[in-house]
Amino acid sequence: MKHSTFLLFILPSLSVMFLFIAIPIVSVFIQSLHIEHKQVIIVSENCDPFGCETTTSVDTEASAKLKEKAPLGKFNGFKTYSNRMHFAFDEIGEAWNSSDSFIVFVKKIYNYPLYRALSFTLTYTFVVTPFVLFLGFLVALGVNNLPKLLKGPTIFASLLPMIVTPLVGSLILFWMVDGDGVIGATLQKLFNDNSLSLKASPVLTWVMLMVYGIWHLMPFSFIVFYAGLQTVPHETIEAATIDGASKFQRTRHVVIPHLMPLAIFITLILLMDNFRVFEPIISFRAEAHATSISWLIWNHLRESAYPLYNAAGATSMITIFCVGILLLPVLIRTWRDFNEKNKG
Amino acid sequence: MFLKKLILGGLTALFFSSSLFAADCGPNGQSIRILASDFPAIHAIANSAESNCAGSASEFTRNHTTEARQIMNAAQTPDPAEYTSVIVANSTLVQLMNDGLVRPLNDLVEKYGGNLKSNQLITIDGKIMAIAFMANSQHMYYRTDILDKAGVDGMPATYDEIISAAEKIRSAGIMEHPLVMNLKVGWNVGEVFNTIYLAHGGEFFKQGSAEASINNAKGIAALETMKALVEYAHPDHLTQASDDTQGLWEAGQAAIGFMWGSRGGVILDNEGSSAEVTSNTVLSAAPTVTGGSIPGATLWWDGITIATNVSDSEAEATFAALVSGMTSEMVAANNDDAIWLIDGFKPGPAAAGVSATAQGGAKSYPMFAQMGLLHNALGAELVDFLKGAESAEQALSDVEAVYETAAKDAGYL
Numbered sequence: 001m002k003h004s005t006f007l008l009f010i011l012p013s014l015s016v017m018f019l020f021i022a023i024p025i026v027s028v029f030i031q032s033l034h035i036e037h038k039q040v041i042i043v044s045e046n047c048d049p050f051g052c053e054t055t056t057s058v059d060t061e062a063s064a065k066l067k068e069k070a071p072l073g074k075f076n077g078f079k080t081y082s083n084r085m086h087f088a089f090d091e092i093g094e095a096w097n098s099s100d101s102f103i104v105f106v107k108k109i110y111n112y113p114l115y116r117a118l119s120f121t122l123t124y125t126f127v128v129t130p131f132v133l134f135l136g137f138l139v140a141l142g143v144n145n146l147p148k149l150l151k152g153p154t155i156f157a158s159l160l161p162m163i164v165t166p167l168v169g170s171l172i173l174f175w176m177v178d179g180d181g182v183i184g185a186t187l188q189k190l191f192n193d194n195s196l197s198l199k200a201s202p203v204l205t206w207v208m209l210m211v212y213g214i215w216h217l218m219p220f221s222f223i224v225f226y227a228g229l230q231t232v233p234h235e236t237i238e239a240a241t242i243d244g245a246s247k248f249q250r251t252r253h254v255v256i257p258h259l260m261p262l263a264i265f266i267t268l269i270l271l272m273d274n275f276r277v278f279e280p281i282i283s284f285r286a287e288a289h290a291t292s293i294s295w296l297i298w299n300h301l302r303e304s305a306y307p308l309y310n311a312a313g314a315t316s317m318i319t320i321f322c323v324g325i326l327l328l329p330v331l332i333r334t335w336r337d338f339n340e341k342n343k344g
Numbered sequence: 345m346f347l348k349k350l351i352l353g354g355l356t357a358l359f360f361s362s363s364l365f366a367a368d369c370g371p372n373g374q375s376i377r378i379l380a381s382d383f384p385a386i387h388a389i390a391n392s393a394e395s396n397c398a399g400s401a402s403e404f405t406r407n408h409t410t411e412a413r414q415i416m417n418a419a420q421t422p423d424p425a426e427y428t429s430v431i432v433a434n435s436t437l438v439q440l441m442n443d444g445l446v447r448p449l450n451d452l453v454e455k456y457g458g459n460l461k462s463n464q465l466i467t468i469d470g471k472i473m474a475i476a477f478m479a480n481s482q483h484m485y486y487r488t489d490i491l492d493k494a495g496v497d498g499m500p501a502t503y504d505e506i507i508s509a510a511e512k513i514r515s516a517g518i519m520e521h522p523l524v525m526n527l528k529v530g531w532n533v534g535e536v537f538n539t540i541y542l543a544h545g546g547e548f549f550k551q552g553s554a555e556a557s558i559n560n561a562k563g564i565a566a567l568e569t570m571k572a573l574v575e576y577a578h579p580d581h582l583t584q585a586s587d588d589t590q591g592l593w594e595a596g597q598a599a600i601g602f603m604w605g606s607r608g609g610v611i612l613d614n615e616g617s618s619a620e621v622t623s624n625t626v627l628s629a630a631p632t633v634t635g636g637s638i639p640g641a642t643l644w645w646d647g648i649t650i651a652t653n654v655s656d657s658e659a660e661a662t663f664a665a666l667v668s669g670m671t672s673e674m675v676a677a678n679n680d681d682a683i684w685l686i687d688g689f690k691p692g693p694a695a696a697g698v699s700a701t702a703q704g705g706a707k708s709y710p711m712f713a714q715m716g717l718l719h720n721a722l723g724a725e726l727v728d729f730l731k732g733a734e735s736a737e738q739a740l741s742d743v744e745a746v747y748e749t750a751a752k753d754a755g756y757l
Contacts, residue, residue, distance in 0.1 A: 036755035039442075039713070043552055046711050048434070049463045049476055049685055050643045050702060055711045056554065057468060060444030063755075074755075084749045091745075111728070111742065179580065194520060197579035202731070285583035287529040288727045299724075305417060305439035305716045306754050 025320070032080055032313030034073035037066040073310075080314045085300075088112045114318070117291045120206065124292070125274040125326070128213040132270055133263060135214065136221025141251070143222075144229045155226070162219035170212055170283035177208060202289040209280050209290055216280075217273065221266045228262045229255070264330060271326050276319070293319050368456060369397035370664030371657045376401045378662075379416060380431035382408040383606060385478050385682030386646065389431070392669035401661060413439070420445040423653040428662040433646050434709040435716060437466065437474050442713055446473055446649040452663045460667065464685050466647055476647035477670055478682040481706060482539055482630060483641055483697035485593065485601035485611070489624040494518055494599075499626065502634045503540070503569050506600060510576035513599055522599040523576040524592050528585040533730070534723035535642070536602070541566040542707045543633050543640030554714045554756045556747045558722075559740040567729060567736040569633070574730055576600075582727065596621045602630075605701075608694035609680040627697030629704050639701045642709040645685070714756040721747040 001009075040062035046055045082089045092109060099105035109115045143154050161169065176183045177198040188196050198204045232255055240250050278294035281287060287295070293315060300312035376397070380386045390406050398404040407427070409415070413436050419426035420440065432440060440446045448471040453460065457475070466474040484506075486499050494512040506523075513522040526532040541548075546562040549555060574581060578592060590607050592598050594617035608627050611617065630641035648666045650659045672688025679690055683698045691699055709715075721743045729739035751757040 035753045039755040041554060041713060041756070044469045045467075046469075047465075047467045048708055048711075049479060049645050050706075050708045053708065053711070056549075056552075056713050057438070057711075058442045058444075058713045060441070064444065076753075080753070083753075084745055111734075111738075113724075113746075179578075195579050199583050200579040200581075285528065288582040288731065302414065305413075305436075305442065306720070306750070308750060308753050310753055311750075 028313045028316050030072070031309050032317055033075060033077060033310070035076045035080065035310050036073050037063065037070070038074075039063050040066075076310065080310045081318075084112060085308075085311050086114050086314055086318065088114070113291070113296060114293075114315070117293050117296050118322075120290045121275060121277060121292045123206070124210055124213060124277050125271060127210050128217065128274050129267065129270045131210075131214045132217045132221050133266060136218050136266070137225050137259075137263075139218065139222045140225035140229055141255075143226060155223075158222055159219045161215050162217070164216075166216060166279040167283055169216060170280040173208075173212055174284050199285070205284070205286050205289040209277075209284060209286060212280050212284075213274065213277065217270065221270070224262055224266055225259060228259045232258050264334060268327060268330055271330070272323055275323055275326060293322070367396035367668035368664055369400045369668060370456065370661040372400045372661075373402045374658045374661035375403045375428065376405070376658070376662045376665055377403070377427045378406045378429050378431065378666075379412055379419060379427040380406065380408050381412045381433075381646075382410050384609075385606070385678065385684075386431055388674060388678040388681055389477055389648075389666070389669050392671070392674040393665045396668045397661070397665035401665065404665075412436075416440060417443055417445065420651055420653065424655070425651040425653040428651055428654045428658050429666060430649050430651065431646065432474060432649050433480075433644050434642075434711055435719075437647070437649065438711050438713060439716065440649065441468070441473065445652050447652045447659065448472060449475065449650060449663065452650070452660060455660075456664045456667050459671065459687070461685070461687065464647070464670075466645070474647040474649045475667065475670075476645035476685055478646050478684050479698055479702065480604060480606050480644040480646065480683065481641045481698050481701045482535075482602055482604055483639075483701045484628050484631060485603055485608075485697070486626050486628060487599040487621070487624050488626050489620070490518055490522070490599035499628050500600070501629070501631060502636075503543075503573065503631050503640070504634045506631055507572050507576070510573075510600055514576065519597070519599055521576060521578045521597075523573060523578075523601070524584070524589040524598040525573065525577055525581065525602045526585050526589055526604075527574065527577065527581040527730070528588075529582050529727050530723040531719065532585050532723070533582070533726055534719045534721075537566060537570060537722050537726055538642055538709070538719070539602075539630065539640040540569050542642065543631070543636060543638050544569075545636070545638060548710055548715065548718060549712060554712075554751060556718055556721075556744045556751075558718075559737070559744050563740050564736045565633075567726070567739065570726075571730065571736075573602075582730070593617075593625075594621060605683060605695070605698035608697060609682075612694050613680075627693065629697065629700035630706060632704070637705065639704040639706040641701045641706040643702055643706050644709055646682075714751055714754075717750045717754060717756065718743075718747050721750065 040059040041056050042059050044055060044057045046053050081087055084091055091112060095105055095108035099108060110119065139158055143151060143158065146154055175181050178184045179188065179197055184198060187198070188194055198208050236254050237250060240254050245253065276294045277292045278298065281290060281292055281295050297312045297315045297319070300308040300315065378390055380390060387408065394404050394406070412430070416430050416436065417439060420430065421443065425445070430440065437446070450472050453465065453472055453475070460475060464476050465472045466476055490513060491499070491509060494509070494516045496509045496512055500506040500509045510522050513519050525536055527536060541558065541563060544562040544566045546566065547557060550557045578584065586604055586607060589601060589603050590611060593601050593603070593611055596618060611625060612622055614622065630639035632639055650663050670686050672686065675684045675686050675688040680692055680694050683691070683695045725742040725746055726739055728734035729736055748757060
């Protein structure tokens, strides 16, 4: 295809991407560099049914004047990125100096929201992704070997976790793991411990969220692998069988290499998805024990009285940056493969 | 049963039709649009306003949502605003006033407020900004049968007495976790701290400034009290808000509760629970510290406001309609739905807790412009302490640091 034809082809998609992805990202970045103007505070006498109190209120007229002059707010540079809500450079320096052992230092770092969120987000990403890949592949192999009659219903049933909306799916599980729920009560019976609670222990909460993540995402990798399995060339498999390869050897040396590009594709998608884990934290009400980067952004914005656009913007930019770093090894590998193929 | 319904229906129809002629609905043909939270008392007010004045208005719409707090500022900022009135509480009035989204009501009160009582008027520097119609606060719920069984004399009135009562119930083998409180991470857990901190006589900010001042002896004492209480709370307490604690109470799984007064009517009615629970549930004042006098609760009111960004005639019609709903007939028909501030209210058993708490001298929820930011910080940072992962001093200094960062970004410091 000529370059100009190709360009024309993707022009609509490119322009939409520019309008709805690139420009918003730039605007979020600019927002993250600004904070609100100083509020003009006045002391006021406030009376309600229970009596009078001296409190403060905002002088809206004076504050509006400031806003009119510079609607974006006060320029703050990269201070939002370095403050306590984000990278907390000053606090970490202090923690480093005042800690006598590395463990104490790590504990102190864990006190800062961004690092706390990162530790769960990364653990989640690196536990859930391989499990989903591996289990999805196993299910695909299993379904592929079923008799034709059973295949349809099995595929449908296996896809269910993905079809159920994440919010609803995790809410159902949240009720089931409650002390009065099916799973929670059974566990209490099993371990003979009436105060055993999946929601009260940090470790069990993390495990619960990750098991949910694996359950929810497995159908995705299963269906892609299953589609890939339909394209494995029969000739190669037959040749391997004639050469005396066992079923395991055929899978290991023929099927898996054939599916490798698919595995890379799934890994990329899973890494991106898992890094933005959000819904299960809300529906499991797990904020006490597990927060994620996406949860932080939501948390900065949800108090409509005081939405911290700068903090949400900065966290968003950090998310994009981290996803970039996560994807880098996979992208480099793909790029290398592509170059080698072209040379050969 | 059928006869009763028929008579009741007839009576309400009669009452509505008679008030239709009686009510002064202000200018005709205006659009009235109300945003409000979603509980029975607010429905009662809005129903009454609608049946009085929907006929003379060109449109009468209501949006009842528990998410009202989250959308109100965005909805009211454009001109014309999405709603002509938002029904608010202490903290949400501050939230709207911070952006200048509610108008002073002095002239409207003069014209239409003949039946309002002076304690219904919420004034800020002399300007009437809202008309309150009901009060609410947290207070104690007790199961008298279980207290008796565990050998507790009378009803606990201080935190120490509550803790020792809970211990008696536990050691008697009646319940492992006799206490329920709304401790869901975020707003709820912050609010519990607020109540206990106020009972200890704490102040949230340095006088006349937006600088937080909670990392002090009173703050630490409040946290220690909170921790001692939490020992007896359901293990999942960090995920429990009002609906969950009410559920536990109605299921008979708790004996001591620190819950909202607005749940009283719902808990005491004959739905969703057994007679054993409802007949033995008693509502009483919020606890004080030993030797103290301030009940550990924040008093709340709910009231109506009128939007800044609507035409004067729409504002007038909306105000007239809502005020026309605040009658003693409305109160009589919905007596147990709220602690009404309107004439004609007969306090029943469901109102006992809030009345006792207010009479005991509990403080209102603080109306500082920057209070919401401190509340958010408390909700997020106290959890580590409650989990036992952090000292009280560390937790409080974290709260102050988080508040300071947020307050700087939002322009309050």
